[in-house]
Amino acid sequence: MKLFFPSMIAAAILLAGCGGSSSSDSSTTTTAEVHTIKPADIAAYVADYKTKVTxxxxxxxxxxxxxxxxDIDMDExxxxxxxxxxxxxxxxxxDEEKPTSSLAVVRNSDNENALIGEDLQxxxxxxxxxxxxxxxxxxxxGQYDLTLMFNESLISGGSSQLVVTNNSAVLSGILGTKTYVQFQDLSLDHPSxxxxxxxxxxxxxxxxxxxxTGRLIRQGQYTTVMNADGEAYSGGVDLYAAxxxxxxxxGGKLGVHAWCCKGDKDAGELSQKDPAHGAQLTYFREILGKELGPEFYFFTINAAPADDIHLMTQTEIDKYFF
Structure with a gap:
């Protein structure tokens, strides 16, 4: 499954780390360093996120x-x-990038009975x-007044959890700016x-x-672990690769697909010369090398379209990661 969040809500996609091209002219791809967020701007970006979250x-x-x-349910x-x-x-x-007037509240003390929103504006x-x-x-x-306020940081932050046990940190949830902050804190609070x-x-x-966030993983010299009962998709594979x-x-699941979208095309429909690949190519060159990085990137975006997912085979995992 591949899901797209409109630009006002998030500058990316759910399940979307890996994108691609259906052409075969990889030798013509640019080697220029490209960043959607420039490294020099990250501190200000994160500070703004922390302010918005409050x-x-x-x-x-x-x-x-x-x-x-x-959690997010695009289907519903x-x-x-x-x-x-x-x-x-x-x-x-x-599609419209905004909430509807449908709302329900389930309290921890009464998880069998939902409070339904009425006369919502x-x-x-x-x-x-x-x-x-x-x-x-x-x-x-019984009736209760409600006021709910949120901005784009609620979604773009994601829902990830990073739980420390001994010398390991267990990662789960949806990745976002919150995840970057969690890895910043991890290196400071849990150096072991x-x-x-x-x-x-x-x-x-x-x-x-x-x-x-992947660069923080590489800089921290972390070993990434996929156990038999684990799973990571798209952006999660980006972090595993780091x-x-x-x-x-x-038995562990690593799922990849094309990112969405430039215009009406997902990444797998773009020429390999398209500049839209620049930031991903820069990233994968850094973590997998100048040759294997681009090869892996284009593999992922050709492996499945934006609305589908490809589970990597053992042969593919061995080729790109071991």
Missing amino acids: ENNVQIDGKNSTIELL GALYIRYEEGVIELGFDF VIEQDAGFTITGRIVDQTTF VNRIVFKSVAGSVNDAINMH GITKEYQA
């Missing part, structure tokens, strides 16, 4: 709570948002969205960690910063 919150019945992304058109006392399911129109501002109205308990018919274990990594909603050494157990 503006995301929900107020229910007069009680404020911070919020964070839990919904964001799942964690808050202090439960989960908010918010309808989202990914969606206000769009330059900085994001404000949703006001009320939620109604479908059993007691030298292994990144991929548990269940769905991909990236912010490929521009995800490549810099390990200074890599471990893999048969």
Whole structure:
């Protein structure tokens, strides 16, 4: 599966680290260094993200709570948002780049009974969205005022978790700017960690910063680990590839496909000379070498279109990673 987030919400795609070309003129690809986010601008980019995150919150019945992304369902058109006392399911129109008036709240104390949004108003501002109205308990018919405020950082941050156990950190969730911050903190707070274990990594909603997260993995000299019960897709494969050494157990899933899109074409439909490949080519040259890096990149984007996924075979894994 390949999912695209419109530009206002995120500068990238879910499950989208690897892109491609269907042509065979790889010798003509540019070797210029290209970055979607220039290395010199990363500090300011992350600082801006941290500021925006503090503006995301929900107020229910007069009680404020911070919020964070839990999951994304493109098929159902919904964001799942964690808050202090439960989960908010918010309808989202990914084509129009804005929330709908569909909302439900499930509290931790009452996970069998959803509070349904009524008379909701969606206000769009330059900085994001404000949703006001009320939620109604479908059993007691109790009513509670609701105000939900969020900006693009809610989605572009992702939902990743990085859990430290002894000398390993277990990575799961959707990759984004939050992941970059987690790896920054990991190197400072847990210098003894030298292994990144991929548990269940769905991909990236912010490929521009995800490549810099991969650079943190390489700079930190981490070993990346895919166990038999692990899985990583697209942007997750980008990070796995960044390990200074890599471990893999048969059964682990590494899924790749083309990124979407330039105009109406996904990466696999573009000429290899297209400058849209520049940032990915720069990244893969750094982590896999000047020859193998581009070869791997073009393999991934030819392996499956943007709306599909290709699980790498053992032969492919051995070729590119071992």
